[in-house]
Amino acid sequence: RSVAHVATGEAKAGEQGILHAAAARGWPVVTHPTDVLATVDVPNPSRIVHAAVGTPSVAEAAALVDGGDLLVPKRTLSGSRPSMATVAVARRPVRGRLALVSTGPGDDRLLPDLARSTLASAEVVVGLDQYVDRVRGFLRPGTEILPSRIGDEIARAETAIVAAREGRSVALLSGGDVGIYAMGSPALERAGEDIDVVVVPGVTAAAAAAALLGSPLGHDHCAISLSDLLTPWQVIRRRIKAAAEGDFVVSFYNPRSRGRHWQLDEARALLSEHRKPETPVGVVTDAYRPGQRVRTTTLGDLDPSVVDMLTIVLVGNSQTRMIGGRMCTPRGYM
Amino acid sequence: RSVAHVATGEAKAGEQGILHAAAARGWPVVTHPTDVLATVDVPNPSRIVHAAVGTPSVAEAAALVDGGDLLVPKRTLSGSRPSMATVAVARRPVRGRLALVSTGPGDDRLLPDLARSTLASAEVVVGLDQYVDRVRGFLRPGTEILPSRIGDEIARAETAIVAAREGRSVALLSGGDVGIYAMGSPALERAGEDIDVVVVPGVTAAAAAAALLGSPLGHDHCAISLSDLLTPWQVIRRRIKAAAEGDFVVSFYNPRSRGRHWQLDEARALLSEHRKPETPVGVVTDAYRPGQRVRTTTLGDLDPSVVDMLTIVLVGNSQTRMIGGRMCTPRGYM
Incomplete structure (x- = not known):
């Protein structure tokens, strides 16, 4: 079913020929006020129609009132004078x-x-x-x-x-x-x-990095971007402090770039106020890409120089441990 | 190359026949102390060998010293008396x-x-x-x-x-x-x-729910499980407060179940201390599964009764807005 509806002027709202033809085919009928139809730009306006009904076009205007392309310009029913019906067909605008x-x-x-x-x-x-x-x-x-x-x-x-x-x-x-x-x-x-x-x-980048490290995101966790291009450092700083106080596992996105190097140091210092130096830290660069590098270290030993813009730095919570060489955050606190 | 190595007793460490045969094939040679070989349980121990070298088996014991299955029991080189060489073959234990x-x-x-x-x-x-x-x-x-x-x-x-x-x-x-x-x-x-x-x-469940809502996780965000089966409520409570103070977008996992209903109410109350009642909230149940339900509401109007164990509740941060019917957290604070 590719016909959306039959449209006409409101003066034809009770026109039985239109209503029956549409009903027989299951097409809804839509009517538009004459003054609205009069504003629609149509290829074939008619002074005769305008004089008769107050708009230079009914069929083409009703077809084009919602925009779209005119596929069939208005044509009249042949075999009768004056014509009993005029029709035009438009394709509705495609929704992007x-x-x-x-x-x-x-x-x-x-x-x-x-x-x-x-x-x-x-x-x-x-x-x-x-x-x-x-x-x-x-x-x-x-x-x-x-x-x-x-x-x-x-x-x-x-x-x-x-x-x-x-x-x-x-x-x-x-x-x-x-x-x-x-x-x-x-x-x-x-x-x-x-x-x-x-x-x-x-x-996500965090889920990919985590999978390569073990299961560091096994309990409550947060993601913080250290890029202060669009966010003031004070907002980021407040967030790191909140993450530290809440004992969230933290995934740092955009931890460091050529122009930004001190942010990761400050983030580490803020977390260190609430976490031990032995807290496990995972450093994953180019996860699942050529040159992938997966390192584990601790909050105390984290070397920011191995971190770049394509790195995710994952800092464990108070319960995170290295088990069998894998970074693991237990699901509970019991 | 399916041969891991050639193993023998340390008394044969300089045996040129073994060394040359292995080198010609690129096989490493591993030697084991006699007293270690003597402890290995083998199918064909020999009193004569024991009397001669101090262990009831060299070939089978060296093959089985790391565990695994004996594929070829010891056999001697035919055509010479006494035999010049004895060999046994074991398959190393498969690493699970x-x-x-x-x-x-x-x-x-x-x-x-x-x-x-x-x-x-x-x-x-x-x-x-x-x-x-x-x-x-x-x-x-x-x-x-x-x-x-x-x-x-x-x-x-x-x-x-x-x-x-x-x-x-x-x-x-x-x-x-x-x-x-x-x-x-x-x-x-x-x-x-x-x-x-x-x-x-x-x-992840949060990424799936977010995709159905728009882009609520566009800036810093956290995930908090409201299940207090393995985590004391005081820890969860502290975390919700930290998320509120840090203005994190929050994904609540396990927000409610038959036996747990008040936790989501308390979480909402804690977040409301820092966020306006108009803060957008997304409620997604059975994301990408039959019966999927996606709702948006506000922190003030959130109805916990529509939430169950298979629901993710996503609470926006101070910047999150509904735009064109979609929940959107801007990437910055500017």
Whole structure:
């Protein structure tokens, strides 16, 4: 069933010919006020119609009042003079679709089918080169890839939304989970109700790092980004103190970059006010990617120089222990 | 190359025939002290050998000293009297393998290939019926499924570890991510270095719920279990207060069950000391499973009666907003 509805002017709301024809086919009937129809821009306006009913078009205007494309310009029923019926056909505007796709840590074996099928149905893909490269094999030939610049996340979100508003099916990519320190929020802050949005969850960077270390996230845990580009350091600092007081296992995202080196030291100092120097710490760089490095150390011995932007630093809680070489946070406090 | 090494007694450490034969084939040579060999239980001990070298067996004892199965009992080189060489062949003990497998929210489309291939290579599967049912289609015919009782997680972990210690390849299943409030920690607390352990990460319950709500986890967030079975309520309470003070987005796991109903009310009251009643709250039950229910409400209007054990309750931070019907936590505080 590809007919959404039959539309006409409100003056025809009781027209039995229209009502019966629509009812016989199961089509709803929608009517529009004359003054609304009069404002619709149509290809074939008529002075005669305007003089008769107060709008230069009924059929084409009713077909196009919600936007869309006119497939069949108005035509009249042949064989009768004056014509007994006029009809026009429009295709309603296609509702754009924005899929926010988590590409996970980077290993195809951790990319679920839902992400793959979503990528395969995308007409347009937006994402940093490194994420596009990961998923290129899952795209259909002819998929348009829109360029993105590193750092400019708002522009990237807007590029994707503009394409979706054109009625296209767009996939916007992030590493890890798209909803966690990634493109999800910048996109959803700008996407309105005029496009459909689907979020495809993935394996988070913290879950990937944790799996390589053992089970450090076995009890209550939190994630804190040490990037102070968008968040004042005082807010981050307060959060680290709260995590320390609450004895949360902590996953530090964006722990260090070329321009930011003292934040991890301060974070360690804040945690050390509540945790022993022997607290196990896991340092995982490029989890499930070429060059993966998995280290375990302690809060006292953590060497920030082995940490970079692609590292997750996982600090255990008061109960976390190394058991058989694996970092393990018990499920309880008994 | 399936030969691990050539083993003999230390008295033969300089025996050129053995050294040359091994070197020509690239096999390492390992020697054992006579008194160690004398303690090994062998099928064919010899009084003559014992009288000559001080142990009733050299070849079989050296083959079996690290355990394993004797494939070829000792045999002597024929054609010479006395025999110039005696040899026995043992298969070394197989190192057991325990795979901790995340089965995700429950939808096959969110189960990555790494989980599927791990399940396909398992000889033994241990897990609650509900998780075994999810993955049955990925198991090889003949895979042994060991029964598990609900609630008895330690027994389940031990069942899996005992099977792995027998040298088998075992998969222990959890819903969501196996490392998060699941079987990972109970298993790793009990597994020693004598078995290989691999952890297969998955889509966490929080990430799945978040994807259905929008991007509530876009900034710093924490997970808190409201189950006080293994953790005193005072610890949980302190953690909720810390999460409130730190303005973390909070994912509540195990928020309510038949026997526990007041905890969620108290958690809400604690968060309300720091957050406005209008703070968006997402309530997701059976995410990506039949009967999935996704609701959004506010901290002030949250109705605990719609929450059960299979629900994740996601409480926004001070910046979280509903935008276009979607729950969105901005990435910054600017």
